[in-house]
Amino acid sequence: MASSLDDFQVVSTIGTGSYGTCKKIRRKKDGKIMVWKEMDYGAMSEAEKQLLVSEVNLLRELKHRHIVRYYDRIIDRSRAVIYILMEYCQGGDLATVIARCRKDGTKVDEDFAWRILIQITLALKECHRRKNGKSILHRDLKPANIFLDRQQNVKLGDFGLARVLHHETSFAQTYVGTPYYMSPELVNNMSYNDKSDVWALGCLLYELCALHPPFIANNQTELNRKIRIGDYPRIPAKYCSELDRIVRRMLKVEVTTRPSINDILRDPIVARRYQQVE
Numbered sequence: 001m002a003s004s005l006d007d008f009q010v011v012s013t014i015g016t017g018s019y020g021t022c023k024k025i026r027r028k029k030d031g032k033i034m035v036w037k038e039m040d041y042g043a044m045s046e047a048e049k050q051l052l053v054s055e056v057n058l059l060r061e062l063k064h065r066h067i068v069r070y071y072d073r074i075i076d077r078s079r080a081v082i083y084i085l086m087e088y089c090q091g092g093d094l095a096t097v098i099a100r101c102r103k104d105g106t107k108v109d110e111d112f113a114w115r116i117l118i119q120i121t122l123a124l125k126e127c128h129r130r131k132n133g134k135s136i137l138h139r140d141l142k143p144a145n146i147f148l149d150r151q152q153n154v155k156l157g158d159f160g161l162a163r164v165l166h167h168e169t170s171f172a173q174t175y176v177g178t179p180y181y182m183s184p185e186l187v188n189n190m191s192y193n194d195k196s197d198v199w200a201l202g203c204l205l206y207e208l209c210a211l212h213p214p215f216i217a218n219n220q221t222e223l224n225r226k227i228r229i230g231d232y233p234r235i236p237a238k239y240c241s242e243l244d245r246i247v248r249r250m251l252k253v254e255v256t257t258r259p260s261i262n263d264i265l266r267d268p269i270v271a272r273r274y275q276q277v278e
């Protein structure tokens, strides 16, 4: 039976972004804690609304232990708002973890970094696995879209909708984030592909260790130049050379020499760590 707004009680607001607002909610019938993401589609064109519907339908297909579970959607046509109901991740997001480490002057444990690498790689493997010809590329991999459940398992969230939100006429086009994770092929106006997610994963791992992205600049032109060159300092010395080597593989400027998600999982170092993490 389809959900309705009256089936839920809002507990608190847990995040806001260019897309809308995230709220912690409780289902009245059984007390189950969930999250809904409220998105105002009133300013969207018909094409964008169609894209939003197809993206949300794709979310329904993604059932994986390292992907934030999609449960349902509620459409309030009177207010032109869609509510996307998803799994609650008690550990919050990785952006908050990194900000806390920066504030406290601490670093994340190496084991945690390996767990993030392996579990997000497994999530991306599921997304890149072709489903009736449709590959679900994430397009917006960043610390704020990586979540932790109560058992510190890692979950990839906030899917696909990036294509709608970054659409040229979309209300969310007021781009709030600097695209630190933009791949060289995107800087060169080539198409997004599954190795662009690998580049973004490399940037994410680098930022998790160094507490800042690999490529930083004061303006887009300078950032694009640095990304094209692909030059950046090693991750902090406290992290082993094996982790540094994996990050360097993912940050290969040339797409053809950059590993695929399956190449990463086949890497002997990752395979050995995989046994410890899963």
Ligand SMILES: CNC(=O)c1c(C)[nH]c(/C=C2\C(=O)Nc3ccc(Cl)cc32)c1C
Pocket (backbone or CB within 6 Å): 014, 015, 022, 035, 037, 068, 086, 087, 088, 089, 090, 091, 092, 093, 096, 147, 157, 158
């Ligand atoms: C400080 N962060 C939090 O307290 C927090 C917690 C405990 N959960 C979240 C966010 C989500 C959460 O718990 N489940 C989610 C599913 C999709 C999206 Cl886009 C976000 C979430 C956040 C931002």
